[in-house]
Amino acid sequence: MRVDATSAGLSGTSGSDRIARPWGDRTPYGPGDEWPARTDVFLADGIGADDVERWVRTASVLHSNGDAMDIAVAGGRIVGVRGRAEDRVNRGRLGPKDLYGWQANNSPDRLRRPLVREGGRLVETDWDTAMARVVSRTRELLDARGPSAIGFYTSGQLFLEEYYTLAAIGHGAIGTNHMDGNTRLCTASAAAALKETFACDGQPGSYTDVDHADVIALFGHNAAETQSVLWSRILDRLAGPQPPRIVCVDPRGTPVAQAARSGGVHLAPLPGTNVALMNALLHQIIANDWVDQEYVDAHTVGYAELRDRVAQCPPEWAAQVCRVPAEDIRAAARVLGTAERLLSTVLQGVYQSHQASAAAVQVNNLHLIQGMLGRPGCGILQMNGQPTAQNTRECGADGDMSGFRNWSNGAHVTDLARHWNLDPFQIPHMSPPTHAMQIFRNVEQGTIALLWVSGTNPAVSLPELPRIRSVLARPFLVVQDIFLTETAELADVVLPAATWGEKTGCFTNVDRTVHLSDKAVEPPGEARPDLDIFLDFARRMDFRDRGGLPFPQWHDAESAFDAWAASTETRPCDYTGLSHARLRAAPSGIQWPCNAEHPDGTERLYGDGRFFSHPDECESYGRDLVTGAPLDLTEYRALNPDAKAILKAAEYLPPHEPIVDEYPFALITGRTLYHFHTRTKTGRTPQLQAAAPDVWVECSRADAARLGLDEGDLAEVSTARGSIRARARIGGIRDGVLFVPFHYGYWDTTDDAHDRAANELTPTDWDPVSKQPLFKTAAARITRVSPATGPAPAPTTAASYPVTAGVPPTAGATAETRGARR
Ligand SMILES: Nc1nc2c(c(=O)[nH]1)N[C@H]1C(S)=C(S)[C@@H](COP(=O)(O)OP(=O)(O)OC[C@H]3O[C@@H](n4cnc5c(=O)[nH]c(N)nc54)[C@H](O)[C@@H]3O)O[C@H]1N2
Ligand SMILES: Nc1nc2c(c(=O)[nH]1)N[C@H]1C(S)=C(S)[C@@H](COP(=O)(O)OP(=O)(O)OC[C@H]3O[C@@H](n4cnc5c(=O)[nH]c(N)nc54)[C@H](O)[C@@H]3O)O[C@H]1N2
Numbered sequence: 001m002r003v004d005a006t007s008a009g010l011s012g013t014s015g016s017d018r019i020a021r022p023w024g025d026r027t028p029y030g031p032g033d034e035w036p037a038r039t040d041v042f043l044a045d046g047i048g049a050d051d052v053e054r055w056v057r058t059a060s061v062l063h064s065n066g067d068a069m070d071i072a073v074a075g076g077r078i079v080g081v082r083g084r085a086e087d088r089v090n091r092g093r094l095g096p097k098d099l100y101g102w103q104a105n106n107s108p109d110r111l112r113r114p115l116v117r118e119g120g121r122l123v124e125t126d127w128d129t130a131m132a133r134v135v136s137r138t139r140e141l142l143d144a145r146g147p148s149a150i151g152f153y154t155s156g157q158l159f160l161e162e163y164y165t166l167a168a169i170g171h172g173a174i175g176t177n178h179m180d181g182n183t184r185l186c187t188a189s190a191a192a193a194l195k196e197t198f199a200c201d202g203q204p205g206s207y208t209d210v211d212h213a214d215v216i217a218l219f220g221h222n223a224a225e226t227q228s229v230l231w232s233r234i235l236d237r238l239a240g241p242q243p244p245r246i247v248c249v250d251p252r253g254t255p256v257a258q259a260a261r262s263g264g265v266h267l268a269p270l271p272g273t274n275v276a277l278m279n280a281l282l283h284q285i286i287a288n289d290w291v292d293q294e295y296v297d298a299h300t301v302g303y304a305e306l307r308d309r310v311a312q313c314p315p316e317w318a319a320q321v322c323r324v325p326a327e328d329i330r331a332a333a334r335v336l337g338t339a340e341r342l343l344s345t346v347l348q349g350v351y352q353s354h355q356a357s358a359a360a361v362q363v364n365n366l367h368l369i370q371g372m373l374g375r376p377g378c379g380i381l382q383m384n385g386q387p388t389a390q391n392t393r394e395c396g397a398d399g400d401m402s403g404f405r406n407w408s409n410g411a412h413v414t415d416l417a418r419h420w421n422l423d424p425f426q427i428p429h430m431s432p433p434t435h436a437m438q439i440f441r442n443v444e445q446g447t448i449a450l451l452w453v454s455g456t457n458p459a460v461s462l463p464e465l466p467r468i469r470s471v472l473a474r475p476f477l478v479v480q481d482i483f484l485t486e487t488a489e490l491a492d493v494v495l496p497a498a499t500w501g502e503k504t505g506c507f508t509n510v511d512r513t514v515h516l517s518d519k520a521v522e523p524p525g526e527a528r529p530d531l532d533i534f535l536d537f538a539r540r541m542d543f544r545d546r547g548g549l550p551f552p553q554w555h556d557a558e559s560a561f562d563a564w565a566a567s568t569e570t571r572p573c574d575y576t577g578l579s580h581a582r583l584r585a586a587p588s589g590i591q592w593p594c595n596a597e598h599p600d601g602t603e604r605l606y607g608d609g610r611f612f613s614h615p616d617e618c619e620s621y622g623r624d625l626v627t628g629a630p631l632d633l634t635e636y637r638a639l640n641p642d643a644k645a646i647l648k649a650a651e652y653l654p655p656h657e658p659i660v661d662e663y664p665f666a667l668i669t670g671r672t673l674y675h676f677h678t679r680t681k682t683g684r685t686p687q688l689q690a691a692a693p694d695v696w697v698e699c700s701r702a703d704a705a706r707l708g709l710d711e712g713d714l715a716e717v718s719t720a721r722g723s724i725r726a727r728a729r730i731g732g733i734r735d736g737v738l739f740v741p742f743h744y745g746y747w748d749t750t751d752d753a754h755d756r757a758a759n760e761l762t763p764t765d766w767d768p769v770s771k772q773p774l775f776k777t778a779a780a781r782i783t784r785v786s787p788a789t790g791p792a793p794a795p796t797t798a799a800s801y802p803v804t805a806g807v808p809p810t811a812g813a814t815a816e817t818r819g820a821r822r
């Protein structure tokens, strides 16, 4: 076992500086070998291994990879982290956010007491006063207007036990249909793609598919920055014998694109054209007869329609639409079509782009028509983004029905009501659950009068912020967070939460691995775990089940987990073989389904060609991919009577906001390696904040030359919604496209005052199938405002690398830059 002990990591670009070297040292391995272990460690300044009193088991909450780690505790505080070498997910590795980001837990400006609005200002108060306000407002609204006046908007960052409890309170005790998560902005299209193809959510693949694959295709997924440990695994395969070929579909020159350019293929389509490109790739696979007809006949329905649809989409046609060479499309199709073991991953370049679900489904089709499913190396990862988003979906806190049950199936509703011991009629199921974009519309119209926001910062992360600010001003707003965020500033009641490291619970990553996260330290001040806050609300509301017992019937994380596990019996996400004790005792996380039949969990789904898609069992009857219109039971039964996988075709349609003379650029937004979302944690972490201190805009060399824009110039970027100012990074993005990171909130500017949030620019528009907003398809213009005073504040280590000379490389924070500010 190798130890990459990044003791302080604060100075210069030494070998252990994981800001300068985000993926650390290579540990090469070959196909079918086990990924070698490497233990990454970071301890606070002045703390040595001997000073650590306890190591407490957990996993990362700053992305969806689920990297297992131990928290170092000394003097009642978190003082560092260490990767868990024995875990199947990361084999000891940690990314830069994981190594450094825990420091935000200890930030002096954590929320320590509840706040209530008095005379227009937020003032500190006690829990009784704050909760009494929430309870009395809820009661008033329930009496006067019924459950539909109450809305919940939650997260992909709480724990499984918390989501299950929130779902039980919202859908069960209160009976509102208005509950969703920020997972709607994140991976609703992943869930939709799985439901369209397999009639049920749940990832078929496994991270160990990386160990076996000979081709790895990443569609709109900058894994190098957003799942940096998964990328390390791929880099280690690339450094070993018989490396896989990489196919990358991304308009930016990400590290993934760079890896694809040697031996694989990088396609850089115009944003919003994924369906055209996918259809052309499928066209080539079918035209060259790289199809596993036996698999198609045995395990799928819908092939004839797919074949006829993509027959109309030759590479030359897609080349015009996507503006990529037809030759490159042919080359990519050849790599994909001649693969022996193909692993595909899909993320926001598809899910937040035009025709999101339709494009994601075509990736599933690519695998099904080649029979590349359920075998080592043949995996589909319709990726999650947030660490615990899988659980939001499983538990139903995003509006899905708990346990991947089907809202349109009366027997499923009755079954859930039996587990909750409630009357089935109390659980609203006459119409589909309200999606987040519609919840905010209802708030705007006043029909939702109380909105309870937990673990998300919509005042920065929702599209079209000028509108969102006025929407959030309308309802009685409850915000449950760990910091006074831009959203909390607008609240009527602010509830201080305990977070990761300060509470116990479980979460599940994208390859279905369940980890337990134990409490390591006390939360600051009077902050309480989200679970305790939800249960306290339920007790004060005096919710009761059919037997007159307090509802929910559970009272802590362990009893919540047990209730959840019991409710998943016979469901695809079967947790009946798991418990806190089992997870605490196991050396590694465990993949669901885990039950009597599979006591050690299940590596891959669907290897036996059996799907959860029988009409009586499935989670969803599906939708039309282009219009989003739902199918009913009769239509679904006619389409798929025998529980097969479904091949669904989609016609390409042009994006809704065309590129025009006034707005000649396609604008995309997204992430950088060093920050997480709205930076409530990473902005308070010295090493991470110093690596990417302020917003920038990426532009290609040719476009910059035409516009007279130089590296570091202040530019104004505008769309029909608004404008921001940002320093220009002349980088590796394709011509005609601009990229702005969305991490930087609107008021706290580090230098001159100006709007800087990407979401000032993004449109209120969403995918018809998944209802996920389109953060990656808009028309924009860019103009130069003033000359550079230095290079743009963009990292040089990954996709935002400069193409001009003279930009100093990003390295670890120095003593002077340690004072982080947001
Ligand atoms: N460092 C870091 N890691 C994170 C997060 C974070 O904030 N920071 N957040 C986590 C979360 S919640 C998520 S959802 C994931 C997101 O992870 P990713 O999806 O990997 O990240 P993004 O930067 O949003 O978008 C990925 C890529 O999509 C490309 N793209 C844009 N438009 C299109 C298009 O039309 N077609 C194609 N093919 N590509 C396009 C962009 O150029 C970008 O490189 O990351 C997770 N991990
Ligand atoms: N323009 C643009 N916009 C985007 C995206 C994009 O690519 N481009 N991506 C979208 C995506 S994929 C996502 S996931 C969203 C993310 O958007 P948000 O969810 O708004 O982003 P975060 O900053 O992660 O907000 C999480 C909040 O939870 C708080 N928190 C952390 N831990 C806990 C806890 O244990 N309990 C409680 N109660 N609170 C906690 C944090 O302090 C923070 O305020 O943004 C979306 N918006």
Ligand SMILES: [Mo]
Residues within 6 Å of the ligand: 185, 186, 187, 385, 386
């Ligand atoms: Mo996300």
